Amino acid sequence: MEKKNEGASPADPTTPEAIGYKPLYAQVRDRLMRRLVEGEWLPGMLLPSEIELARQLNVSQGTVRKALDSMTADNLLMRRQGRGTYVAEPEESRILFQFFRLSPDQGTPSFPDSRVLSTGHAKPTPTETEALRLEKGDRVFRIERIRSLSDQPILIETITLPARRFPDFDHLTIIPNNLYRLYSERWGITIASAEERLKAIAASARDAAKLGCDTGEPLLLISRVARDLENRPVELRWSRCITREIHYAVNLR
Amino acid sequence: MEKKNEGASPADPTTPEAIGYKPLYAQVRDRLMRRLVEGEWLPGMLLPSEIELARQLNVSQGTVRKALDSMTADNLLMRRQGRGTYVAEPEESRILFQFFRLSPDQGTPSFPDSRVLSTGHAKPTPTETEALRLEKGDRVFRIERIRSLSDQPILIETITLPARRFPDFDHLTIIPNNLYRLYSERWGITIASAEERLKAIAASARDAAKLGCDTGEPLLLISRVARDLENRPVELRWSRCITREIHYAVNLR
DNA sequence: CAGTGGTCTAGACCACCTG
DNA sequence: AGGTGGTCTAGACCACTGG
Numbered sequence: 001m002e003k004k005n006e007g008a009s010p011a012d013p014t015t016p017e018a019i020g021y022k023p024l025y026a027q028v029r030d031r032l033m034r035r036l037v038e039g040e041w042l043p044g045m046l047l048p049s050e051i052e053l054a055r056q057l058n059v060s061q062g063t064v065r066k067a068l069d070s071m072t073a074d075n076l077l078m079r080r081q082g083r084g085t086y087v088a089e090p091e092e093s094r095i096l097f098q099f100f101r102l103s104p105d106q107g108t109p110s111f112p113d114s115r116v117l118s119t120g121h122a123k124p125t126p127t128e129t130e131a132l133r134l135e136k137g138d139r140v141f142r143i144e145r146i147r148s149l150s151d152q153p154i155l156i157e158t159i160t161l162p163a164r165r166f167p168d169f170d171h172l173t174i175i176p177n178n179l180y181r182l183y184s185e186r187w188g189i190t191i192a193s194a195e196e197r198l199k200a201i202a203a204s205a206r207d208a209a210k211l212g213c214d215t216g217e218p219l220l221l222i223s224r225v226a227r228d229l230e231n232r233p234v235e236l237r238w239s240r241c242i243t244r245e246i247h248y249a250v251n252l253r
Numbered sequence: 254m255e256k257k258n259e260g261a262s263p264a265d266p267t268t269p270e271a272i273g274y275k276p277l278y279a280q281v282r283d284r285l286m287r288r289l290v291e292g293e294w295l296p297g298m299l300l301p302s303e304i305e306l307a308r309q310l311n312v313s314q315g316t317v318r319k320a321l322d323s324m325t326a327d328n329l330l331m332r333r334q335g336r337g338t339y340v341a342e343p344e345e346s347r348i349l350f351q352f353f354r355l356s357p358d359q360g361t362p363s364f365p366d367s368r369v370l371s372t373g374h375a376k377p378t379p380t381e382t383e384a385l386r387l388e389k390g391d392r393v394f395r396i397e398r399i400r401s402l403s404d405q406p407i408l409i410e411t412i413t414l415p416a417r418r419f420p421d422f423d424h425l426t427i428i429p430n431n432l433y434r435l436y437s438e439r440w441g442i443t444i445a446s447a448e449e450r451l452k453a454i455a456a457s458a459r460d461a462a463k464l465g466c467d468t469g470e471p472l473l474l475i476s477r478v479a480r481d482l483e484n485r486p487v488e489l490r491w492s493r494c495i496t497r498e499i500h501y502a503v504n505l506r
Numbered sequence: 507c508a509g510t511g512g513t514c515t516a517g518a519c520c521a522c523c524t525g
Numbered sequence: 526a527g528g529t530g531g532t533c534t535a536g537a538c539c540a541c542t543g544g
Contacts, residue, residue, distance in 0.1 A: 021521090023532060049510060060534045065511085074506055081511045082542035099505050194505040199496040200453035200471035218453035218471035223500075243452040247476075250503060252352050252447040253327055274540090276513060302529060313515045318530085334530045335523035 025066040028057055032067055036076065036087065037229050043184055047077070047085040076192060076229070090180040090191070099180070099194060099226075101248050102241065104149065112147040112154060114177045117210065119143050121163060121170065128160050131225050131236045139163040143175065146210060153211050155241035165189065165234065179235075180226075189234055194226040198248065207240050220248060278319040281310055285320055289329065289340065290482050296437055300330070300338040329445060329482070343433040343444070352433070352447060352479075354501050355494065357402065365400040365407060367430045370463065372396050374416060374423065381413050384478050384489045392416040396428065399463060406464050408494035418442065418487065432488075433479075442487060447479040451501065460493050473501060 022030075032053075041047055050068065054061045068085055071077045075098055078086045088094065092111050103109040124132070124140045132140070143159040159179070161169065166187055176182050183189040199221045208215040219240045226235040241248075275283075285306075294300060303321065307314045321338055324330045328351055331339045341347065345364050356362040377385070377393045387393070396412040412432070414422065419440055429435050436442040452474045461468040472493045479488040494501075 025532075051510090062535085063533060066532090068511095079511065080542080081540065082509080084510060084542095101503070101505075192506075196503040196505065198451060198473065198501040198503065199499075200473040200494075201496075202471050216469070218455050220451065220453040220473075241453075243454075246452075248451040250354070250449040250451070252354075252449065253445075278513075304529090315516085316514060319513090321530095332530065333523080334521065335528080337523095337529060 024059060025063045025070070028059060028063055029067040029070055031057065032071065033229065039188055041087050043087045043089040043190070045087050047087070049084065074192065076190075090178065090184050092178055095178065095180055099191070101196075101250065102154070102246050103249050105245050105247055110149065111177070112149045114145045114147050114175075116175050117144040117146060117156075119170070119175070124160070128236055132160065132162050132233050134162060141166060141169045145175075149246070152245075153242070154246055155239045156207050156210050157237055157239040160236040160238075162234070183234070190229050191226045191234065192229045193231070194224050197223045199223075201240065203240070211240075211242060213242055217242070219243070222248070277312060278316045278323070281312060281316055282320040282323055284310065285324065286482065292441055294340050296340045296342040296443070298340050300340070302337060327445070329443075343431065343437050345431055348431065348433055352444070354449075354503065355407070355499050356502050358498055358500055363402065364430070365402045367398045367400050367428075369428050370397040370399060370409075372423070372428070377413070381489055385413065385415050385486050387415060394419060394422045398428075402499070405498075406495070407499055408492050409460050409463050410490055410492040413489040413491075415487070436487070443482050444479045444487065445482045446484070447477050450476045452476075454493065456493070464493075464495060466495055470495070472496070475501070 035041060047053070047068075048056070050061050050064050053068075054064045057064065068077060068079065072079050072085075075094070076088055078088050080086070096109060096111050100109070100111070102112075120142060121139055122142055124134055124138065128134065128140055129138075134140070141161045141163050143161075145157060145159075146153050147155050147157065163169070166183075166189075180191045183191060200218050201221045203211065203213055203215055203217045203219050205215045207219070208217065220243045222237075222239040222241065224235075224237040224239070225233050226237065228234045288294060300306070300321075301309070303314050303317050306321075307317045310317065321330060321332065325332050325338075328347070329341055331341050333339070349362060349364050353362070353364070355365075373395060374392055375395055377387055377391065381387065381393055382391075385393070394414045394416050396414075398410060398412075399406050400408050400410065416422070419436075419442075433444045436444060453471050454474045456464065456466055456468055456470045456472050458468045460472070461470065473496045475490075475492040475494065477488075477490040477492070478486050479490065481487045
C-alpha cells in the first residue's frame with residue numbers, strides 16, 4: 001500500500017526514467033528464469049510456494065502469480081492446485097503434444113519409434129552454421145534416423161547438434177527415442193521453443209530407398225530450429241515425411 | 254467483500270452444487286461473448302469501459318478484466334491503454350499475421366493478390382458435408398482462385414461455403430481479395446479460429462496448367478476449416494501451393 | 507487438518523490518450 | 526484535466542491435495 005517501487009529490487013532498472021521500463025511482474029519472471037537457467041530448479045522439482053517467493057522477492061503474492069502464470073503458459077512450469085508449482089519435464093506425452101504435430105488421418109496421435117541409421121562428427125554446412133549461429137571452427141554432430149508409426153516408416157530425419165554444447169555425444173552407447181529428455185538429463189539443456197518451416201519436396205533416390213517409397217514421391221519437408229531457455233538455437237532438424245496417411249496439424253486462433 | 258456469489262447472476266448456473274462449476278470470470282466471458290455474437294458490438298466498435306461493465310454485470314473490475322484479457326488473447330478484442338477496448342476487425346495486416354502462414358524464404362511476408370477462376374453452386378461432396386456439418390439437401394457455393402505474390406502464382410485454392418449461411422453470394426459482382434472481411438461486413442460472420450492440415454501432394458495436370466508448373470511437381474496441400482465465434486465450421490479451403498521460394502511457418506512453444 | 511494454488515474483491519497509483 | 530486500460534497490493538474465501 002505504502003510501497004512505491006523504491007529500492008525494491010537489488011539491481012534496479014525499474015523506475016520509468018528513460019525508455020527501458022519493465023513492469024514488476026516481468027522483472028520477477030526474469031529473476032525466476034535466471035534461477036531456472038542456472039539449474040537451481042531441475043525438471044520435476046517443486047518450487048517454493050507463491051507466498052514464500054513473494055517474501056523472498058519482496059513483492060506481493062499477486063505479482064509472483066502473474067510471473068508464474070506467464071511461465072506456465074510457455075510450458076516451462078506446471079501448476080497443480082493443492083500440490084504446488086513444478087518445473088515441467090520433457091516426458092513423451094507433453095513433447096507429443098507440444099512439439100510433434102504429425103497425426104494419422106484417422107485415429108489418435110502417438111509417439112513414433114526411431115531407428116538410427118548413422119551418426120558422426122562433421123564440419124557444418126553454411127546452412128547449419130547460420131541456423132545454429134556457429135562460430136568459426138565449431139564442429140557439429142549429426143544423427144540420421146528413420147521414424148515409424150505402427151511399423152510403417154513415416155519419415156527420415158537428419159539432426160544436427162553443435163558439438164561444443166553436447167560434449168562426448170559420441171560416447172553414448174544408445175541413442176534414445178526421446179532426444180529432448182536426453183538433452184535435459186545429460187547436458188541440462190531444456191528445449192523451450194522451436195520454429196518450423198514446411199515445404200513440399202520430391203523424394204531423393206536415397207531417401208526413397210530408406211523410406212520404401214518411389215523416387216520423386218512428394219514428401220513434406222519440416223525444417224526445425226529448436227531453442228533453449230535463453231532462446232539460443234540448439235538443434236537443427238530436417239525431417240522428410242510421407243504424408244499419404246498422415247498430416248501435419250495446425251490450429252489458428 | 255460481503256458478496257458470496259449468492260444470486261449474483263440472473264440465470265444462475267453458478268454455485269458448485271454438482272459438477273458444473275464455472276468461475277465467475279468465465280461466466281462474464283460467456284455473457285460478453287453472447288452480446289458479441291448477437292451483434293450488439295460490431296467490429297471496430299468501442300466497448301464500455303471496465304468500470305461500466307463491472308457495474309452492469311455486478312462484479313468487480315478485476316473479474317471483468319480477466320474476461321476481457323482472455324478474449325483479447327483469442328484475438329476477438331483489441332485493448333489500447335488510454336483509449337479503450339475495441340472489437341477486433343478483419344483488416345489485412347491482422348489476417349496476414351493470424352491466418353496466413355506462408356512467407357517468402359527471403360524477405361518479409363505480404364498479402365497475396367487473387368484472381369478468381371470460377372464460381373458456382375453445387376451439391377456438396379461427402380468430404381464437404383462432413384467438414385461443414387451440412388444437413389441433407391444443403392447446397393454449397395464454390396470459388397476457385399489463383400493467388401500471386403509479386404506477380405508470381407504461388408497457389409490455387411478451392412473455397413467451399415454453405416449456401417444456407419451465405420444467401421445471395423452469387424449476386425456479388427466482384428469477389429474481394431480479403432474474404433473474411435466480406436463475410437463479416439455482408440453476413441455478420443466473424444472467423445474466429447481455423448484448423449489446418451498439411452500434406453505433400455503431386456500437382457494434377459489441371460493445377461499444374463493453372464499454376465504454370467510441371468504435372469507431378471510436389472505441392473503443399475493446406476486443408477483449412479474456418480470457424481465462427483460459436484465454433485461452427487463456416488468455410489472449407491483447399492490450397493495447393495508451390496513451395497519453391499516460399500514456406501509455411503509454425504512457431505512451437 | 508494445514509498448506510497449496512485458484513478466484514474474487516477493493517482500492518491505489520501509473521502510463522497513455524484525447525480534448 | 527479527466528478517462529481509459531495496466532500494474533500492484535492486500536486480504537478474503539474456495540477447491541484441491543496430502544498426511
